[in-house]
Amino acid sequence: MNTSVRSAELLLVRYGELSLKGGNRPYFERALVRNIKAACRDLSEVKVERIWGRMAVTPERRLERVARRLQDVFGIASISTVRGTEPTLEAITKLSAEVLAAALEKFPSDGQVRVRLRSRRADKRFPLNSTQISQTVAEAILPAHGERLKVNLKQADITLELDVRRERAFVFADRLPGLGGLPVGTLGLGLCLLSGGIDSPVAAWLSMKRGCAMDFVSFHSHPFIGEGSKRKIEQLVSRLARYQAKSRLYSVPFAEIQTAIRDNAPSSYRTVLYRRAMQRIASRIAGLVRAKALITGESLGQVASQTMENMTCIEDASSLPVFRPLLTFDKNETIDIAKRIGTFDISNIPEPDCCTVFMPPKPIIHGKVEICRDAEQGFDLDGLIDAALEGAERSQIAPAW
Amino acid sequence: MGAQNDTRILYLDNAATTPIAxxxxxxxxxxxxxxxxxxxxxxxxxxxxxxxxxxxxxxxxxxxxxxxxxxxxxxxxxxxxxxxxxxxxxxxxxxxxxxxxxxxxxxxxxxxxxxxxxxxxxxxxxxxxxxxxxxxxxxxxxxxxxxxxxxxxxxxxxxxxxxxxxxxxxxxxxxxxxxxxxxxxxxxxxxxxxxxxxxxxxxxxxxxxxxxxxxxxxxxxxxxxxxxxxxxxxxxxxxxxxxxxxxxxxxxxxxxxxxxxxxNLTSTWKHLVQLREAFNSGLESTPNCSLIEAGTKDGILPSIATILIEGIPAEVVLHHLEARGVMVSAGSACQTQKSDISPALFALGFTAEQARSVLRFSFSGSTSLDDVNAAVAHLAHVREQLGAHLS
The missing domain is CATH 3.40.640.10 (Type I PLP-dependent aspartate aminotransferase-like (Major domain))
Incomplete structure (x- = not known):
C-alpha cells in the first residue's frame, strides 16, 4: 500500500445500482450503512455519512483493512481512499501533487500516462469555481512530470479528484473495485438448499449479491453419512457468512425419508423424490423463518435430476418460488466464482452428500409429476417430514476467513 | 531457580516466552x-x-x-x-x-x-x-x-x-x-x-x-x-x-x-509504552546502566528494553537478579566467543566485553507497572552490590 493510502482519512464508497432506486433510495442506503458497520465490526468503529450521493466511511483505525473488507460488501461499486487537508489552494495543490505521485507509482516509469483532474466545490465561498480549481492545480502539479503525463479529459488512466468543502478539502485518485449488486437484506430473506457441492454455495452468493439475505438448509443422512459432511457444510456456510451480518443453518435428518422412498417408490424416481421431500421441508422452514424463496444450485442439464421435466417435478413440491441463479451457467463459470469466493476448495473435500445414498442404477431423466405424486401416497411422507423437522438443528454460523 | 520461596517472581523475559493466559x-x-x-x-x-x-x-x-x-x-x-x-x-x-x-x-x-x-x-x-x-x-x-x-x-x-x-x-x-x-x-x-x-x-x-x-x-x-x-x-x-x-x-x-x-491490541500497546517509559526513567537514576536505543527510525516494540551495564558481565547480574526473583535474559550477549557477538551489537560498535554486559528486559500485557518499578529497584541494588565487589 502506498504512502498516500497510509495517511488517508476516510473512504469514499460509491454505490452503483442503488442510486437508481428512486423513492426507495433511503431504504437501500440505510441497509448499506448497516451492512458496512456490521462488516467492519471486528476491525474498527466506523462513522458513515451520506455525502455527494456517495458515502464517506471514516474508520477509527485500520483504514486499509476496512477498505479491503468493504470490497466484500454487496451494493458497493468502488472504494477510494481519500486524503484530507485545509481548504486552501496552497494546501490542496500540495496534497494533489502527493496523491498524483503516489498514483503514478503503479505505472511503468517509461510509458505515457493519461491524466485528468475533476473538482467539486461544496463551499461556494471558495474563491475559484470547480473548473478553475482543476485548471490551477493542474498547471501547478503536472509540469513536474514532463512528457510522461498527457491530459485527457475523456479517457484517463488516473483521475485526480478534488473536493473542496467548508472545513476540509479532499483529494483522491485510486479506486478499489467493489462487488456491485445490492445491499444484502434489501430484497428479503431466501433459504438456500445447500449440498456439499460446488454449485449451491455459488447460487447462494449470487442471490445475496442481488440483495437477498440467506438462511441455509442442509440434509443429513446419518448414519449412512458421517459427521464430516456436516462440518463441510458448516465450512461452506462460514465462508458465505462473510457477506452478510447473520447466517443461520438448519441441519435436517434425512435418512428415514430416504429409507422410506427406497422401500416404497420406483427406484428410478428416488433422486427426484428425495429432492421433492427436501423442497417440502425447506418450504416448511421458510414459512417459519419468513423466507420468501428457495434457492438451489440447479443448472439446466448438468445432471439427470436437472432436466426441465425433473425440475418441474421437484418444484411441484415447493410452496415457494424456486430461484436457480445458475440455471444457464456452464460448470466452468460456476467454478470461477467458487474459487473467487473461497468455497471451491471446501466443496472439493471428498465427503459424500445425502443424495448419494441408495443411488438408483438408472435414474429417471424425464420424470412425470403425476408419478411422483402417486409414489408419495404409498407411505407416510407427511409424518416423516414432521419427524425430520422435529429433529432439525438450528445453528448460527460465524464467518470464516 | 534461585528465587527464594518468599520472593515474588517478577517475570520480565516475555520475549523468551509468555505465561499462558x-x-x-x-x-x-x-x-x-x-x-x-x-x-x-x-x-x-x-x-x-x-x-x-x-x-x-x-x-x-x-x-x-x-x-x-x-x-x-x-x-x-x-x-x-x-x-x-x-x-x-x-x-x-x-x-x-x-x-x-x-x-x-x-x-x-x-x-x-x-x-x-x-x-x-x-x-x-x-x-x-x-x-x-x-x-x-x-x-x-x-x-x-x-x-x-x-x-x-x-x-x-x-x-x-x-x-x-x-x-x-x-x-x-x-x-x-x-x-x-x-x-x-x-x-x-x-x-x-x-x-x-x-x-x-x-x-x-x-x-x-x-x-x-x-x-x-x-x-x-x-x-x-x-x-x-x-x-x-x-x-x-x-x-x-x-x-x-x-x-x-x-x-x-x-x-x-x-x-x-x-x-486488546491497542490497550496492550499503550500499556507497554507506559512500562518502557517507566523502566527508562527508573534506569536514569541507576549509575552505569543505559538503555540501548538502536534501530529506532521505523519504530520500537515497547515490550523490549535492552540495557548495557558498563563493567559487569550480564550473566552475573542475571543470576543476582534471579536470586531476587527477577527473571530477565542475557540473550545473545552471553556467548563467550567474539565471533558469536550478535551481529546487531557488532554493527553498533560494541566491544566483546560490552556485548557480554547486555541485559534484556521484556514485558507483556500481563506485566504491571509495579513489576517494572520493582525490577528497576532490584537492578539498582544489584548494580550497587556488584559495583562494590568489582571495585
Whole structure:
C-alpha cells in the first residue's frame, strides 16, 4: 500500500445500482450503512455519512483493512481512499501533487500516462469555481512530470479528484473495485438448499449479491453419512457468512425419508423424490423463518435430476418460488466464482452428500409429476417430514476467513 | 531457580516466552481431556477436533487478513521459519539458488538457510548500519536475478527495532523478482498489527507462546500463489504442507491467544509504552546502566528494553537478579566467543566485553507497572552490590 493510502482519512464508497432506486433510495442506503458497520465490526468503529450521493466511511483505525473488507460488501461499486487537508489552494495543490505521485507509482516509469483532474466545490465561498480549481492545480502539479503525463479529459488512466468543502478539502485518485449488486437484506430473506457441492454455495452468493439475505438448509443422512459432511457444510456456510451480518443453518435428518422412498417408490424416481421431500421441508422452514424463496444450485442439464421435466417435478413440491441463479451457467463459470469466493476448495473435500445414498442404477431423466405424486401416497411422507423437522438443528454460523 | 520461596517472581523475559493466559488455558482444557480425538478421523470425536482447528485457523486468518487456506499450522516458530525458508527456497530452486538473509535473523532462519548450502544454494547476509537500522542500500546491492529467497525478521528480538519490511518488500519485487520474501514475525505477533496483504511479504511465521499461548504451536502464512515444498512427510495434513497429527489443544490455545491479543491490541500497546517509559526513567537514576536505543527510525516494540551495564558481565547480574526473583535474559550477549557477538551489537560498535554486559528486559500485557518499578529497584541494588565487589 502506498504512502498516500497510509495517511488517508476516510473512504469514499460509491454505490452503483442503488442510486437508481428512486423513492426507495433511503431504504437501500440505510441497509448499506448497516451492512458496512456490521462488516467492519471486528476491525474498527466506523462513522458513515451520506455525502455527494456517495458515502464517506471514516474508520477509527485500520483504514486499509476496512477498505479491503468493504470490497466484500454487496451494493458497493468502488472504494477510494481519500486524503484530507485545509481548504486552501496552497494546501490542496500540495496534497494533489502527493496523491498524483503516489498514483503514478503503479505505472511503468517509461510509458505515457493519461491524466485528468475533476473538482467539486461544496463551499461556494471558495474563491475559484470547480473548473478553475482543476485548471490551477493542474498547471501547478503536472509540469513536474514532463512528457510522461498527457491530459485527457475523456479517457484517463488516473483521475485526480478534488473536493473542496467548508472545513476540509479532499483529494483522491485510486479506486478499489467493489462487488456491485445490492445491499444484502434489501430484497428479503431466501433459504438456500445447500449440498456439499460446488454449485449451491455459488447460487447462494449470487442471490445475496442481488440483495437477498440467506438462511441455509442442509440434509443429513446419518448414519449412512458421517459427521464430516456436516462440518463441510458448516465450512461452506462460514465462508458465505462473510457477506452478510447473520447466517443461520438448519441441519435436517434425512435418512428415514430416504429409507422410506427406497422401500416404497420406483427406484428410478428416488433422486427426484428425495429432492421433492427436501423442497417440502425447506418450504416448511421458510414459512417459519419468513423466507420468501428457495434457492438451489440447479443448472439446466448438468445432471439427470436437472432436466426441465425433473425440475418441474421437484418444484411441484415447493410452496415457494424456486430461484436457480445458475440455471444457464456452464460448470466452468460456476467454478470461477467458487474459487473467487473461497468455497471451491471446501466443496472439493471428498465427503459424500445425502443424495448419494441408495443411488438408483438408472435414474429417471424425464420424470412425470403425476408419478411422483402417486409414489408419495404409498407411505407416510407427511409424518416423516414432521419427524425430520422435529429433529432439525438450528445453528448460527460465524464467518470464516 | 534461585528465587527464594518468599520472593515474588517478577517475570520480565516475555520475549523468551509468555505465561499462558487464563482464557487460553480454559479453551485448551477440553482438548487435553475428553476431546482427545484425532482430527483426521471420521467419527464425531475426531470431527469436533477438526472443527476446533477450523476455528483457530479462521481466527488467525481473520486477524492477519488472509484466507484460511493460507494458514499452515505447525509446531512453533522454529518449524514455521524452517518451512518458510527451506520449503520456499526448494520450491523455487529451478529459478535460482541465491538466498539473502537479514542481518539479525534468529538461528532458526540463519541455520535453515545455511542448511541449503549443501544443496547448492549460495547464502548471503545483509547488513545493519551503525545506527542499528537495516541497510536497505546494501540489501539492494546484494539482490540478484537468481535470488529466490529473502528472509527478514519484522522485529529485532534484542532491541525491539521494527524493521521496514514493507519497504524491503517493494525493493525485493523490483530488484529480485524471482524471490519470495519470508518474514519472521514471531516477536511482532500479538503486539503489532499484522496485516499480511499490506506487509507485502510472501510468507510470515508466528508462534503461539510469545503471545500468551502454549508452546509447540505456530503457523506459516503464505501467499496463495507461493509455492512451498513440505519438509515433513506423512499423512498429508495441512493440505500436504505439514504432515503429522495436529496438536489440537495447542492450536486451540493458539486461536484463543490470537483472539485475545487482537481484542486488546491497542490497550496492550499503550500499556507497554507506559512500562518502557517507566523502566527508562527508573534506569536514569541507576549509575552505569543505559538503555540501548538502536534501530529506532521505523519504530520500537515497547515490550523490549535492552540495557548495557558498563563493567559487569550480564550473566552475573542475571543470576543476582534471579536470586531476587527477577527473571530477565542475557540473550545473545552471553556467548563467550567474539565471533558469536550478535551481529546487531557488532554493527553498533560494541566491544566483546560490552556485548557480554547486555541485559534484556521484556514485558507483556500481563506485566504491571509495579513489576517494572520493582525490577528497576532490584537492578539498582544489584548494580550497587556488584559495583562494590568489582571495585
Amino acid at each position: 487464563a482464557e487460553v488455558r480454559e479453551a485448551m482444557l477440553p482438548f487435553l481431556d475428553t476431546e482427545f480425538g484425532n482430527p483426521s478421523t471420521r467419527y464425531p470425536l475426531g470431527v469436533r477436533a477438526a472443527r476446533a482447528i477450523d476455528s483457530a485457523r479462521s481466527s488467525l486468518a481473520r486477524i492477519v487478513d488472509v484466507r484460511s487456506e493460507q494458514v499452515t499450522f505447525c509446531a512453533g516458530g522454529t518449524e514455521a521459519n524452517n518451512l518458510g525458508v527451506i520449503g520456499q527456497a526448494r520450491a523455487r530452486a529451478g529459478r535460482g539458488k541465491h538466498i539473502l538473509v537479514g542481518p539479525t535473523e534468529h538461528p532458526c532462519v540463519r541455520a535453515s538457510a545455511l542448511s541449503l548450502v549443501r544443496e547448492g544454494f549460495e547464502v548471503e547476509f545483509a547488513k545493519l548500519d551503525e545506527g542499528g537500522h537495516l541497510d536497505l542500500d546494501d540489501y539492494v546491492r546484494r539482490m540478484r536475478a537468481d535470488t529466490v529467497l529473502v528472509a527478514q525478521m519484522l522485529v529485532n528480538n534484542e532491541f525491539g527495532s521494527i524493521y521496514p519490511v514493507r519497504k524491503l518488500a517493494a525493493l525485493v519485487r523490483q530488484h529480485a523478482p524471482q524471490a519470495a520474501l519470508h518474514v519472521d514475525a514471531v516477536q511482532a505477533a500479538g503486539k503489532l498489527e499484522l496485516d499480511f496483504p499490506d506487509l507485502g511479504a510472501d510468507s510470515i511465521a508466528i508462534s503461539a507462546h510469545k503471545l500468551h499461548g502454549p508452546k509447540g504451536a505456530g503457523a506459516l502464512i503464505c501467499d496463495l500463489s507461493a509455492p512451498v515444498e513440505p519438509i515433513l512427510f506423512g499423512g498429508g495434513q495441512e493440505s500436504g504442507r505439514r504432515s503429522g497429527t495436529e496438536n489440537v489443544a495447542g492450536l486451540v490455545g493458539f486461536g484463543a491467544a490470537l483472539e485475545l491479543a487482537d481484542a
